[in-house]
Amino acid sequence: MTFHLRKTLGVCLAAVILTASSASPLFAQEADEPAFLTNRINALVLIVVFCAAVLYFTYEARKGKRLFLRKIAGLDAVEEAVGRATEMGRPVLYIPGILDLDEMDTIAGVSILGRVTKIIAEYETPLIVPARYPTVLAACQEICEQSYVEAGKPDGFNKDSVRYLAGEQFAFTAAVNGIMMRERPATNIFLGGFFAESLLLAETGNAAGSIQIAGTSQPEQLPFFIAACDYTLMGEELYAASAYLSHEPLMTGGLKGQDLLKVAFIAVIVIGVVLSLLDHWDVIDFFDIYSAWFQEA
Amino acid sequence: MRRTAPVITAFVTGVVVTISFFFNEQTTFIGQIQSGILIWVTIIFGMSLALGMVSITRVNFNKVKRRQEGWPYSLLVIISVFVMAIPSALPVSWSPLFGRNEGSIYYWLWTRISEPMMATMFAMLAFYIASAAYRAFRARSTESTLLLLTAVVVMLSRIPMGEWFLRLFHPSLPDWINIYIMNGFNLSVQRGIIIGAALGAASMSLRIILGIERTYMGKG
Amino acid sequence: MTVWERIAAMDRRWIYLMCGIAVLVPFIIPVSLPVYTTPEVQQLYDAVNSLPDSSIVMLTYDYYPSTVAETEPMSRAALHHLFSKNCKVVTLSNIPLGGPTIAERVTRELAAEYGKVYGVDYVNLGYKANYVAVMKGLGTAISGIFPTDNTGTPLTQLPLMQSVRNYEDIAFIFVVADNATADYWVSIVNAQYGVPMCCGATAVMAPKLYAFVGSGQLQGLLGGMKGAAEYEQLLGRKDRAVRGMDAQSLIHLLIIVLVAIGNLGYFMGRRAKRGERA
Numbered sequence: 001m002t003f004h005l006r007k008t009l010g011v012c013l014a015a016v017i018l019t020a021s022s023a024s025p026l027f028a029q030e031a032d033e034p035a036f037l038t039n040r041i042n043a044l045v046l047i048v049v050f051c052a053a054v055l056y057f058t059y060e061a062r063k064g065k066r067l068f069l070r071k072i073a074g075l076d077a078v079e080e081a082v083g084r085a086t087e088m089g090r091p092v093l094y095i096p097g098i099l100d101l102d103e104m105d106t107i108a109g110v111s112i113l114g115r116v117t118k119i120i121a122e123y124e125t126p127l128i129v130p131a132r133y134p135t136v137l138a139a140c141q142e143i144c145e146q147s148y149v150e151a152g153k154p155d156g157f158n159k160d161s162v163r164y165l166a167g168e169q170f171a172f173t174a175a176v177n178g179i180m181m182r183e184r185p186a187t188n189i190f191l192g193g194f195f196a197e198s199l200l201l202a203e204t205g206n207a208a209g210s211i212q213i214a215g216t217s218q219p220e221q222l223p224f225f226i227a228a229c230d231y232t233l234m235g236e237e238l239y240a241a242s243a244y245l246s247h248e249p250l251m252t253g254g255l256k257g258q259d260l261l262k263v264a265f266i267a268v269i270v271i272g273v274v275l276s277l278l279d280h281w282d283v284i285d286f287f288d289i290y291s292a293w294f295q296e297a
Numbered sequence: 298m299r300r301t302a303p304v305i306t307a308f309v310t311g312v313v314v315t316i317s318f319f320f321n322e323q324t325t326f327i328g329q330i331q332s333g334i335l336i337w338v339t340i341i342f343g344m345s346l347a348l349g350m351v352s353i354t355r356v357n358f359n360k361v362k363r364r365q366e367g368w369p370y371s372l373l374v375i376i377s378v379f380v381m382a383i384p385s386a387l388p389v390s391w392s393p394l395f396g397r398n399e400g401s402i403y404y405w406l407w408t409r410i411s412e413p414m415m416a417t418m419f420a421m422l423a424f425y426i427a428s429a430a431y432r433a434f435r436a437r438s439t440e441s442t443l444l445l446l447t448a449v450v451v452m453l454s455r456i457p458m459g460e461w462f463l464r465l466f467h468p469s470l471p472d473w474i475n476i477y478i479m480n481g482f483n484l485s486v487q488r489g490i491i492i493g494a495a496l497g498a499a500s501m502s503l504r505i506i507l508g509i510e511r512t513y514m515g516k517g
Numbered sequence: 518m519t520v521w522e523r524i525a526a527m528d529r530r531w532i533y534l535m536c537g538i539a540v541l542v543p544f545i546i547p548v549s550l551p552v553y554t555t556p557e558v559q560q561l562y563d564a565v566n567s568l569p570d571s572s573i574v575m576l577t578y579d580y581y582p583s584t585v586a587e588t589e590p591m592s593r594a595a596l597h598h599l600f601s602k603n604c605k606v607v608t609l610s611n612i613p614l615g616g617p618t619i620a621e622r623v624t625r626e627l628a629a630e631y632g633k634v635y636g637v638d639y640v641n642l643g644y645k646a647n648y649v650a651v652m653k654g655l656g657t658a659i660s661g662i663f664p665t666d667n668t669g670t671p672l673t674q675l676p677l678m679q680s681v682r683n684y685e686d687i688a689f690i691f692v693v694a695d696n697a698t699a700d701y702w703v704s705i706v707n708a709q710y711g712v713p714m715c716c717g718a719t720a721v722m723a724p725k726l727y728a729f730v731g732s733g734q735l736q737g738l739l740g741g742m743k744g745a746a747e748y749e750q751l752l753g754r755k756d757r758a759v760r761g762m763d764a765q766s767l768i769h770l771l772i773i774v775l776v777a778i779g780n781l782g783y784f785m786g787r788r789a790k791r792g793e794r795a
Contacts, residue, residue: 034321034324035320035321035324035325035328036319036320036321037319037320037321040318040319043318043319044319047315050499050500050503051503054500054503054504058509100342102338104498104501104502105498107501107505107513108501110512110513111510111512111513112512114512114513115512131349131352133342133345133349134345134346134347134348134349134352135341135342135345135348137348137349137352138345138348139513139514142514143512143513143514160355160356160359163352163353163356164348164349164352164353164356165353166353167346167349168411168415168614169415169581169583170414170415170418170419170583171411171414171415173418174414174418178370182366182367193697195696195697196419196422196583196584196695196719196721199422199425199426199429200418200421200422200425202429203425203428203429206429206432207529217490217494217497217498218697219486219487219490219491219494219724219725220721220722220724220725221721222490224426224429226433227429227430227432227433228429228432228433234490235490235491235493235494235497236493236494236496236497236498236500237497238494238497239494239497239498239500239501240497242501242510242512243504243510246512250509251504251509251510253509254500254501254503254504254509254510255500257500258496258497258499258500261496262492262493262496265492265496322653322656322657323657331653332650332653332654332657335647335649335650335653335654336647336650338647338650339646339647339650342646342647343646407614407615408618411582411614412582412615415581415582415583415614415615416582416583416585416586418583419581419583419584420586423536423540423768424532424533424536424537426772427532427533427535427536427768427771427772427775428529428532428533430772430775430776431527431529431532431772431775431776431779432779434776434779434780435779435780435783436780436783436784437783445776445780448776449773449776452769452772452773453769453773455720455741455743455765455769456743456762456765456766456769456770457550457551457552457553457762457766458548458550458766458769458770459766459769459770460552460553461550461551471553475555475556479724479727480727480731483724483727484727484728484731487724487725487727487728488728488731491725491728
């Protein structure tokens with residue numbers, strides 16, 4: 001299935017029109033209640049702007065325009081870390097977080113797993129992928145198998161290398177720590193959603209002498225990873241990783257669109273600060289109207 | 298078809314759920330779709346537990362069968378899984394030992410073994426934080442010195458003894474730490490990371506909905 | 518290897534031993550220093566205090582047994598505060614393992630202390646899977662998500678639940694959590710349904726939640742055991758959190774001393790190396 005921009009734009013436009021058609025009897029069950037939530041128009045505007053930005057840059061990328069991506073040291077170190085494991089004859093441990101497959105962090109983690117497994121397959125390095133949820137287990141097995149096939153090493157994949165450990169957070173952590181101490185992986189990669197177990201895992205890996213690459217969007221866990229790991233991906237770097245590793249223009253287009261919106265957010269914040277100060281100094285009285293638009297009723 | 302069907306499913310559900318967000322959940326059919334899909338997610342999650350049972354049994358059973366290193370632990374895992382799962386799934390009407398109420402096998406194992414072990418694992422964080430802090434907080438550069446000093450003043454401000462000590466320098470020092478560090482630098486950095494991560498997640502969601510990102514399905 | 522280098526590379530097991538001693542000593546020799554109140558806790562206390570008597574408040578037990586040392590004192594203090602104001606309390610948990618059990622135990626114990634009647638003054642809804650679906654579903658109809666309470670009694674048979682249809686009938690939500698559900702309560706329930714709320718969270722989570730206090734989405738925050746201790750003190754009931762502050766104080770001081778020793782070892786070791794080279 002290839003990406004058709006015009007068709008996609010058409011569908012998105014249809015979706016917007018559909019959403020905006022608040023009076024449509026097709027959707028209303030009770031005529032006296034408002035069907036369309038007007039207090040969420042700000043979110044609708046944001047979604048439309050965001051989709052337009054992402055689609056525009058994706059279109060530009062498809063036309064062949066080269067988009068600059070800054071370096072992410074942690075991702076550049078993946079190949080080196082796998083190479084080290086190969087030299088030492090020890091496995092690579094990859095944990096795609098402790099959240100279920102319906103969480104974006106996990107999807108990011110398993111997406112990167114596909115890229116990393118391809119490198120692992122080429123180097124013929126043993127791989128261990130512990131999963132906390134059965135759905136993640138199934139996805140990881142599928143991804144790893146596919147990556148081995150794409151690397152031309154379909155027989156290299158061992159189904160038991162991707163294994164379910166435990167559904168309880170600390171039981172899972174204890175089991176992973178056991179693997180670290182018994183099997184002594186040369187490289188530990190933690191990419192996904194992590195919580196209280198982040199330091200328990202990273203510190204055990206540090207004690208086992210492994211090279212460690214971590215990344216999570218959970219801000220409260222970043223200090224622990226920074227303290228105990230060699231490389232740490234912060235926040236959105238985790239979501240950018242898949243596009244970064246793929247070098248595909250289509251994927252990097254999305255990142256550019258995201259950056260554009262970030263610039264818009266910065267502008268909104270700066271304008272807000274200025275208006276707030278002017279409001280504070282009784283110069284103009286516009287800040288309340290401005291900030292109210294960004295809050296849902 | 299094996300690849301196309303999931304992409305179409307992701308696209309349709311993604312668009313429908315996004316649209317339903319803007320409609321009244323209580324009065325419109327489209328507004329209720331989101332809740333319906335979320336309930337389906339719960340059902341799928343419940344059904345997928347069988348996959349986990351199969352995986353954990355197969356991996357550990359093979360270890361026991363081949364007498365691999367550490368096989369007694371694998372045997373213990375298999376026993377634990379079934380001793381916890383089977384009695385808890387049986388109806389209480391058969392025996393008070395079944396189900397998950399007080400007095401059942403599951404409840405006893407949960408309160409006597411699982412809970413203390415969970416608490417122990419979490420409590421270990423204190424030890425790990427101490428050893429990580431000992432290694433990480435070294436004044437190797439300007440940045441690490443700032444990190445170290447911030448950590449020390451925040452740690453002091455979060456304990457009565459430290460607050461008392463800080464007030465010796467200035468009566469408002471702990472309040473300034475709260476205002477400038479926790480509600481100043483910390484708050485702004487947290488917001489920056491949260492906004493960035495939210496945008497990253499939204500961008501990735503869009504890539505998934507549009508079928509650009511398919512690596513999560515094993516398509517690299 | 519010089520003595521300084523040895524200090525800088527101290528075996529982590531010595532650190533573990535010192536931590537163990539630092540935690541144990543205060544339980545044998547309590548110090549009980551006064552706890553100062555931070556603005557976030559004062560804000561939370563004021564928000565709960567300003568609720569009209571007999572308001573209906575939702576209290577969540579979104580935490581695992583592993584964090585009860587930090588979170589349970591928050592729940593207990595919240596119940597003391599709410600029951601003393603004659604508020605009606607609806608509890609629930611989004612945590613399958615331990616959450617409903619803790620909710621049942623803690624709520625019943627404190628309700629008995631205040632002579633509150635189950636079904637009239639408080640109700641425990643228990644647990645339902647998929648917290649996003651639960652939080653959104655409660656906005657439509659509580660009975661749609663929880664047809665029965667934690668013990669299997671239909672909500673129709675509980676007098677309190679006759680007047681609680683959905684979030685519109687809830688005056689305030691007191692979230693106590695040790696995980697990401699706290700973010701979801703804010704981003705789903707507060708942002709989309711406009712229910713005022715406050716939060717008690719583990720110390721690790723607190724820095725992130727300051728952002729929501731700043732934006733006004735949370736009307737106060739209890740950060741870890743320190744936050745719980747401040748709240749207990751404001752309520753005039755020095756309980757578990759205040760007692761636990763001694764151990765926390767000592768371990769914080771130990772870490773500060775260790776960091777200082779580590780840096781001393783690091784710099785002296787470097788100086789000794791430079792001396793060797795010269």
